[in-house]
Amino acid sequence: MKIRGKKFGILSMSIFLIFSLVLAACSSEESGASDDGGKAKGTTEITLWHGYTDIGLQALKKMVAAFEEKNPNIKVKMVYTEASEGADQKLLTAVAGGNPPDVALFDRFKVGSWATQDALTDLTDMAAEDGIKGDTYYPYAWEEANYQGKLFGLPYTTDARMLYYNKDHFKAAGLDPENPPKTTKELEEAAEKLTKKEGKRFKQIGFIPWYGQGWLYGWGWSYGGEFYNKETGEVTANDPKIVEALTWMAGVAQKFGVEDIAGFESSAGTGAMDPFISGQISMKVDGNWSISSIEKYKPDLNYGVTPIPTPTGTDFTTWSGGHAIVLPKGAKNVEAAWEFAKYFGSEEGQEVYFAELPGDLSVIPSVNEKLGRGDNKMLKQFTDILPNSHSRPVIPEGQLMWNELVDATEKTARGKGTAKENLDKATETVNKALEKYK
Numbered sequence: 001m002k003i004r005g006k007k008f009g010i011l012s013m014s015i016f017l018i019f020s021l022v023l024a025a026c027s028s029e030e031s032g033a034s035d036d037g038g039k040a041k042g043t044t045e046i047t048l049w050h051g052y053t054d055i056g057l058q059a060l061k062k063m064v065a066a067f068e069e070k071n072p073n074i075k076v077k078m079v080y081t082e083a084s085e086g087a088d089q090k091l092l093t094a095v096a097g098g099n100p101p102d103v104a105l106f107d108r109f110k111v112g113s114w115a116t117q118d119a120l121t122d123l124t125d126m127a128a129e130d131g132i133k134g135d136t137y138y139p140y141a142w143e144e145a146n147y148q149g150k151l152f153g154l155p156y157t158t159d160a161r162m163l164y165y166n167k168d169h170f171k172a173a174g175l176d177p178e179n180p181p182k183t184t185k186e187l188e189e190a191a192e193k194l195t196k197k198e199g200k201r202f203k204q205i206g207f208i209p210w211y212g213q214g215w216l217y218g219w220g221w222s223y224g225g226e227f228y229n230k231e232t233g234e235v236t237a238n239d240p241k242i243v244e245a246l247t248w249m250a251g252v253a254q255k256f257g258v259e260d261i262a263g264f265e266s267s268a269g270t271g272a273m274d275p276f277i278s279g280q281i282s283m284k285v286d287g288n289w290s291i292s293s294i295e296k297y298k299p300d301l302n303y304g305v306t307p308i309p310t311p312t313g314t315d316f317t318t319w320s321g322g323h324a325i326v327l328p329k330g331a332k333n334v335e336a337a338w339e340f341a342k343y344f345g346s347e348e349g350q351e352v353y354f355a356e357l358p359g360d361l362s363v364i365p366s367v368n369e370k371l372g373r374g375d376n377k378m379l380k381q382f383t384d385i386l387p388n389s390h391s392r393p394v395i396p397e398g399q400l401m402w403n404e405l406v407d408a409t410e411k412t413a414r415g416k417g418t419a420k421e422n423l424d425k426a427t428e429t430v431n432k433a434l435e436k437y438k
Contacts, residue, residue, distance in 0.1 A: 043073050044073060046336050047101040047103070049079050051105065055357065057080075058356055059353050062353070064078065067344070070343070071340075074339060091119075099330075102327065103331070103341060107323055108321065108324045110398065110399075111324065113398055115147040123152060123338070124149075127151050137363045138158060138320075141391065152326060153326040156362070158363045159321055159382075160361070160385055161320075164285075165282060165303060169204070173194050175194075177304065183309050187283070188252055195282075201260075207281070208281065209248075210409060215409075216242070216408070217390075217405070222309070223245035224311075225240070225242035227239070233438065234431050235395070235434070244419075246409060253413040264280075268280075277298045295359075305381045305382075316388070317388050318388070365387070397430055408426045
């Protein structure tokens with residue numbers, strides 16, 4: 001009797017459990033719930049790799065929330081990856097292993113290199129189908145997101161470089177603080193008047209051509225040179241105008257003492273101890289992000305910004321970098337990832353994102369206008385020059401070219417070969433490396 005009763009109890013409990021599971025399944029289907037942690041059935045989760053912290057992270061979170069509200073069937077899982085070369089290798093490894101994120105925020109400068117490695121999804125057809133065109137963006141930003149006629153990312157951030165100058169230093173040196181240098185000759189003359197030196201030590205230095213963001217790219221374009229021939233696919237770093245720019249840079253450095261300048265740079269601080277903020281350097285070429293640093297560490301600094309001087313004092317230009325939203329090759333949720341990239345790259349998405357970053361610039365002119373970037377008299381200088389900006393050549397060996405230009409600058413400044421000799425070598429090295437891609 002006991003055994004029979006036990007069997008009956010087990011059978012009754014089994015029937016009860018089965019019935020309960022059936023009811024739970026029905027309830028789950030009716031409510032749209034699933035067994036994946038509460039995510040609604042039919043919802044796609046995409047993974048976004050980014051390198052943002054602090055205010056940048058808050059802006060990204062706000063934009064993601066806005067996207068999810070408009071697209072309730074797509075959830076974005078944000079994953080922080082440190083913004084470094086190690087992060088690049090991690091992403092490449094993920095692509096090679098067939099397990100990449102669906103979306104990544106990526107330096108546009110690297111698009112050519114990664115497209116060549118077949119590490120990015122071609123977005124050309126999807127963009128065309130959704131009516132996304134380059135005329136929405138600043139020309140250089142759209143160009144930098146393309147490689148060999150194909151689109152591999154949607155641009156979203158940008159920047160620019162200008163000449164910062166200390167107005168109080170100008171007054172003390174007998175220079176007009178409302179009339180900053182327009183020509184490279186005027187810049188050099190002002191630097192001499194602003195420099196105070198005791199022996200080999202600078203108490204105050206007027207200007208260092210390559211300090212901050214004074215790279216050869218900027219000076220080369222300001223002199224009217226071109227670093228790349230799109231028709232031939234060859235690097236032209238030895239363009240006569242670029243040779244002229246580097247010759248001028250080296251001449252200024254040698255006038256003030258290259259080794260003495262190196263000593264000054266080695267002791268330069270950051271943050272509140274940045275040489276421009278602390279009054280140790282009177283002029284420097286730097287990006288728009290320096291405005292935020294000045295407002296944070298020395299809001300009463302009496303300074304101005306002006307276009308990078310040119311030999312003629314006309315035809316002012318600058319150069320810009322920035323990031324793009326990319327879909328790594330092998331992403332599992334391409335359709336949902338594209339919806340996110342499309343939103344982030346749109347005027348609406350950009351407005352939400354950049355509203356949280358008052359010192360940053362969008363790649364869409366109308367967004368900068370709507371968010372009042374021109375209302376800040378300093379930031380306005382940067383937005384005004386963006387239509388005339390350049391971007392670095394989109395080539396598979398972009399990093400090699402960068403390194404070669406830095407090396408040519410250092411060697412020429414130290415008198416180890418002429419500007420032409422060093423730029424000839426740089427041009428030859430990069431073009432030789434490019435041959436394997438043709």
